[in-house]
Amino acid sequence: MWRRLFNLAAALSLLLCVAVCVLWARSYGLTDQIVWNRADGVRSIGSYGGRVVLALNESTRARISAYGYGFHHSRDKSSPVNFSVVRVSVDRGSTYSDWEGGGFKWYMYRPLANNYLIVRAVAPHWFFVTATAILPLIWSALKLRARVRDVRCERLGLCRTCGYDLRGTPEGGRCPECGCVSRGAPKPPHNPPLERTAAAV
Ligand SMILES: [Zn+2]
Incomplete structure (x- = not known):
């Protein structure tokens, strides 16, 4: 039983590993992104330039995108605006954290005045290849x-x-x-x- 589960997990992990390798190679010429539009904001996961980027833009005043609510996949040659991490001047009382090292990045900003939240988590493809x-x-x-x-x-x-x-x-x-x-x-x-x-x- 455990051996079968282990075999299955190893096979799935190998499939994932191959898929990440393909995405990694593609990421230098193409940007793959899955975007989830919701009433309270946009969540997305993308593969771009050797990195996987998780982005969260939460806002009570989210505008409905041209795609409407739900999931959609996009492919683009240019680097999407979503992937850039913008440094902002942080107001007193706002929550802000920012970390970078070894190809990993973390950025979180929740201003006190406006009710929104921006999160970016970046990890290199090699990390997922190694893990899988x-x-x-x-x-x-x-x-x-x-x-x-x-x-x-x-x-x-x-x-x-x-x-x-x-x-x-x-x-x-x-x-x-x-x-x-x-x-x-x-x-x-x-x-x-x-x-x-x-x-x-
Ligand atoms: Zn024996």
């Missing part, structure tokens, strides 16, 4: 480790599940230790088996 690549990489590493263990067990004539020495067990029989069916004939050992040595003595 973690699960597929762990999956690959586990598969590789299992394969290496299988090859080693086959070479040494050991049970692939518990590592029990199967050299004395008939081919295709069950492992006396864990009950799993041994796959394939174990290779002849480098040293003569104990019983043969004992018989020779």
